[in-house]
Each structure stands twice: as C-alpha cells, then as structure tokens.
Amino acid sequence: MNLEQQIALVTGASRGIGRAIALELGRLGATVVGTATSETGAQAISAYLAEAGAKGCGMVLNVTDPVSIEAVVKAVGSDFGAPTILVNNAGITRDNLLMRMKDEEWDEIITTNLSSVYRLSKAVIRGMMKARQGRIITVGSVVGSTGNPGQTNYAAAKAGLLGFTKSLAREIGSRGITVNAVAPGFIDTDMTRALPAEQREALVRSIPLERLGAPEDIAHAVAFLASPQAAYITGETLHVNGGMYMP
Amino acid sequence: MSSIEERVKKIIIEQLGVTEAQVTNDASFVDDLGADSLDTVELVMALEEEFECEIPDEDAEKITTVQGAIDYVTAHLG
Numbered sequence: 001m002n003l004e005q006q007i008a009l010v011t012g013a014s015r016g017i018g019r020a021i022a023l024e025l026g027r028l029g030a031t032v033v034g035t036a037t038s039e040t041g042a043q044a045i046s047a048y049l050a051e052a053g054a055k056g057c058g059m060v061l062n063v064t065d066p067v068s069i070e071a072v073v074k075a076v077g078s079d080f081g082a083p084t085i086l087v088n089n090a091g092i093t094r095d096n097l098l099m100r101m102k103d104e105e106w107d108e109i110i111t112t113n114l115s116s117v118y119r120l121s122k123a124v125i126r127g128m129m130k131a132r133q134g135r136i137i138t139v140g141s142v143v144g145s146t147g148n149p150g151q152t153n154y155a156a157a158k159a160g161l162l163g164f165t166k167s168l169a170r171e172i173g174s175r176g177i178t179v180n181a182v183a184p185g186f187i188d189t190d191m192t193r194a195l196p197a198e199q200r201e202a203l204v205r206s207i208p209l210e211r212l213g214a215p216e217d218i219a220h221a222v223a224f225l226a227s228p229q230a231a232y233i234t235g236e237t238l239h240v241n242g243g244m245y246m247p
Numbered sequence: 248m249s250s251i252e253e254r255v256k257k258i259i260i261e262q263l264g265v266t267e268a269q270v271t272n273d274a275s276f277v278d279d280l281g282a283d284s285l286d287t288v289e290l291v292m293a294l295e296e297e298f299e300c301e302i303p304d305e306d307a308e309k310i311t312t313v314q315g316a317i318d319y320v321t322a323h324l325g
Contacts, residue, residue, distance in 0.1 A: 126292060129289060129292070130292070171285065172285070174285065175285070
C-alpha cells in the first residue's frame with residue numbers, strides 16, 4: 001500500500017488510536033496533519049511525525065468549533081494542499097447511567113463525537129469533489145453496535161456516525177469518494193485504562209482473541225480503507241475487535 | 248475577455264458534460280440537461296471559482312436554469 005501524494009487530516013492525533021493512525025498513514029507516504037486540542041498536543045504531533053520521518057505536522061483544532069475547523073482546513077490547503085483523506089478520530093467519553101446523566105454530558109458527546117464528523121466532512125468534501133477522489137474514514141466503536149451500560153450518549157453518537165457514513169457514501173460515491181467507518185473493540189488506550197481492573201479482565205474473557213487490541217490494529221484497518229486497494233469499499237463498517245462482536 | 252454569458256455557458260458545458268447546442272438560455276439544469284442535485288451543487292461551486300465569489304445556499308437553490316445563472320452572476324458580480 002502506498003499513500004504518496006495523499007494529504008491526510010487526522011483529528012485527535014496526539015495519543016492513542018489517532019496517533020497510531022497518523023504514524024501509519026505517514027509511514028505509507030502520506031503527508032499527515034494531526035490535530036490536537038492544545039498547542040502542546042500539536043507540537044507533540046509535529047515532533048513524533050518528524051521523528052518517524054513522516055511528512056506533515058500537528059495543528060490545534062477544536063472539533064466543536066466551526067470557525068476552528070474552517071481555519072484548519074484552510075491552513076492545510078495552503079500549507080500542503082486540500083486534504084484527500086479525512087480521518088474523524090477525535091472523541092471523548094462522559095459515561096453515566098442514563099438516570100443520572102446530565103444534559104451537558106449528553107450534549108458534549110453528541111457535539112464532540114458526532115456533530116464534528118458532520119462539520120469536518122462538509123469542510124473537506126469540496127476539495128475531494130473537485131479532485132474526484134477522496135477517503136473519509138470515521139472511527140466508531142463496537143458499542144455503537146452492541147450498546148454498553150453507562151454509555152447511552154457515547155453509543156448513540158457512535159451508532160449515529162454509521163448512518164451518516166452510509167448516507168454520505170451514497171451521496172458522493174459518483175465522485176470517486178469513499179466513506180467508511182472503522183469500529184474498534186476494546187483497545188489498550190488511556191480511554192480504556194480508565195476502567196476498573198476487574199471490568200477489564202471480564203472484557204478480555206469475552207474476546208475470542210483473548211487480548212485488548214493495540215492502537216496499531218486500528219491504524220492498519222484505517223490505512224487499508226485509505227489506500228487505493230480499498231477503492232471499491234464504501235458505506236462499510238470494518239469491525240476490528242478481536243471477535244468480541246461479529247455482526 | 249469573454250462575456251459573462253459565454254463564461255457561464257462554458258462552465259455548464261464542462262460540469263454537466265453537455266454540448267453547446269443543448270445549453271440554450273431557457274434550459275433547466277435538471278429537466279433539460281440531466282443534472283442531478285449533486286451536479287447542481289458542483290455547478291455552483293464552479294461558478295464561485297470562476298467568478299471568485301461566494302454564492303449563499305439560499306441563492307444557489309434558486310439558480311436552476313442557464314439564464315438564471317447568467318442573471319445571478321450579472322446582477323451580483325457584473
């Protein structure tokens with residue numbers, strides 16, 4: 001697989017899955033702009049990309065702010081060229097039982113995890129339409145398909161982006177743009193390290209491959225969908241979860 | 248320098264893949280020139296680039312014919 005000449009925009013790239021995705025796309029030759037919410041995060045992205053010998057840099061982006069999105073897409077365009085690959089990865093959790101959930105917890109998740117996908121996709125699509133090629137890949141979650149107690153908000157957002165993905169895939173397929181999702185299972189990141197040890201052990205027992213996934217497991221799936229080899233795949237959700245959920 | 252009408256028609260021919268003869272002034276993009284909704288969005292994008300302007304969505308929706316596009320560009324940018 002080769003992504004030379006491609007310009008990839010990866011949100012939430014300072015750590016975890018986003019970082020692995022940025023590094024993998026960079027390794028395959030793409031110019032990568034990874035985004036973080038803070039200047040420190042953006043600098044860290046620039047540093048790890050440079051260290052890996054990848055082209056690109058980090059930029060500060062608040063995915064909930066339309067003005068910030070417009071500014072970053074513009075900056076990527078003028079510094080490197082219009083993005084040909086968008087990876088919607090940025091996401092947060094605000095877990096709570098529904099009966100205890102606050103409106104802010106619900107709204108923050110929908111805004112950060114779902115509305116951001118709408119805004120970013122809209123912002124890059126113009127360039128992709130003109131180029132008659134493009135890849136939009138959104139990182140979902142297994143809980144968007146299975147549900148999870150304490151995550152009504154998160155699961156709703158993750159399920160929502162699958163519907164978004166399929167609809168957009170139908171809208172712009174004729175222009176050579178594919179739109180897909182990758183749904184990770186339980187991946188060893190800061191987000192899942194926050195779980196109690198007991199719960200983690202129970203989780204591992206429910207996974208046929210008997211381990212948590214690595215961020216790289218997701219990065220490889222994203223890189224495949226971004227590659228020319230995946231040109232005939234659109235509207236698809238690729239589940240990468242060690243077999244814990246099989247649709 | 249070509250006239251606005253010529254420039255608009257040239258873009259329509261390129262974007263919709265139609266012939267010059269089909270692009271009569273009263274031709275409708277959808278009904279006569281076979282455009283779908285995405286084609287009309289792209290057509291407006293191309294007009295924006297050619298004439299270096301931004302056409303608001305509410306206006307863009309009203310541009311449905313060749314003459315409509317010529318009139319819009321003439322009125323707003325001419």
